Amino acid sequence: xxxxxxxxxxxxxxxxxxxxxxxxxxxxxxxxxxxxxxxxxxxxxxxxxxxxxxxxxxxxxxxxxxxxxxxxxxxxxxxxxxxxxxxxxxxxxxxxxxxxxxxxxxxxxxxxxxxxxxxxxxxxxxxxxxxxxxxxxxxxxxxxxxxxxxxxxxxxxxxxxxxxxxxxxxxxxxxxxxxxxxxxxx
Numbered sequence: 001x002x003x004x005x006x007x008x009x010x011x012x013x014x015x016x017x018x019x020x021x022x023x024x025x026x027x028x029x030x031x032x033x034x035x036x037x038x039x040x041x042x043x044x045x046x047x048x049x050x051x052x053x054x055x056x057x058x059x060x061x062x063x064x065x066x067x068x069x070x071x072x073x074x075x076x077x078x079x080x081x082x083x084x085x086x087x088x089x090x091x092x093x094x095x096x097x098x099x100x101x102x103x104x105x106x107x108x109x110x111x112x113x114x115x116x117x118x119x120x121x122x123x124x125x126x127x128x129x130x131x132x133x134x135x136x137x138x139x140x141x142x143x144x145x146x147x148x149x150x151x152x153x154x155x156x157x158x159x160x161x162x163x164x165x166x167x168x169x170x171x172x173x174x175x176x177x178x179x180x181x182x183x184x185x186x
Contacts, residue, residue, distance in 0.1 A: 002069050003093065003129050010066060011124065013074075015116040019082065020074040023062055027075055027084040028055035034085065034105035044103065062089075069093070072124075076104065076117050088117045090125055096132040098125055109144075118152055126182040135179040137164065146176065153185060154178040 013020040023031075032055040034040055035048025049055040065071035073089035086104035100121060104114050125131040136154060138145045146156075157179050162172040 003072060004067065004069055006129055007072075010072075011074075013120045013124070014079065015120060017079055017111070017113055018085075018116055019077045019079050020088065020117060020120055021077055022066075023059045023073065023075045023084070023087070025056055025059060028052055028059055030084045030105075031055045031059065031087075034107075035103075037106050039106045040103055062087075065091075074117070074121070076102075076113065085113070086117070088114075088121050090121060090129075090134070096130060098129075098131055098134055100125075100134050100136050114148060115151065118148065122152060122180070122185055126185050132182050133179055135177060137175045137177055139164075140174045140176065146178070149178045149180075152180060154180045155184075 010022040011020070012022075028049075029052060032049055032052055035055075041048050049058050062071060062073040065073065070093070071089055071091040073087055073091075075084045076086040076088055077084050085108045086102065088100070088102040090098045090100055092099040100118070102114060102117065122134060125134050135157075136145075136149055137160070138149065140159075155178065156176055158177045160175045160177060163175040165172040
């Protein structure tokens with residue numbers, strides 16, 4: 001799928017609490033700050049950027065990925081301050097299928113922010129991009145993410161043993177695959 005032809009330019013989406021927008025270089029310090037918290041990266045396959053220079057590089061890679069058509073990674077920004085508090089993405093586009101992933105600064109957990117972000121990204125994927133399926137891979141122990149996905153009608157579809165190996169530790173984790181179809185999204 002060539003989503004850049006459908007979208008023309010990087011979308012900006014506003015909700016009650018947040019703004020989903022393109023990552024900017026000035027987001028690098030905040031990206032580094034929230035990724036420095038182990039609670040944020042403990043269920044991911046990497047620890048996030050470990051230096052400010054790496055934060056700048058990661059932002060450039062993700063933004064180039066949009067241009068190259070392999071990822072749409074939004075900054076989740078506080079609507080009032082425009083400060084980045086997390087990211088959410090669609091990637092792994094194959095046919096009419098994509099994968100969703102996200103992370104959020106721990107100081108913003110349990111405020112409904114990720115629910116707002118997921119709802120908008122699913123809507124973009126299904127309604128604007130014409131996707132039929134969006135899937136997510138979740139670590140066995142990440143109960144909060146499983147519950148969040150179920151809120152949007154994602155169904156647990158399988159258990160994948162030693163599916164994801166961490167890029168730093170090399171430790172392989174068991175994962176669950178969840179999926180939602182466009183006909184199940186409201």
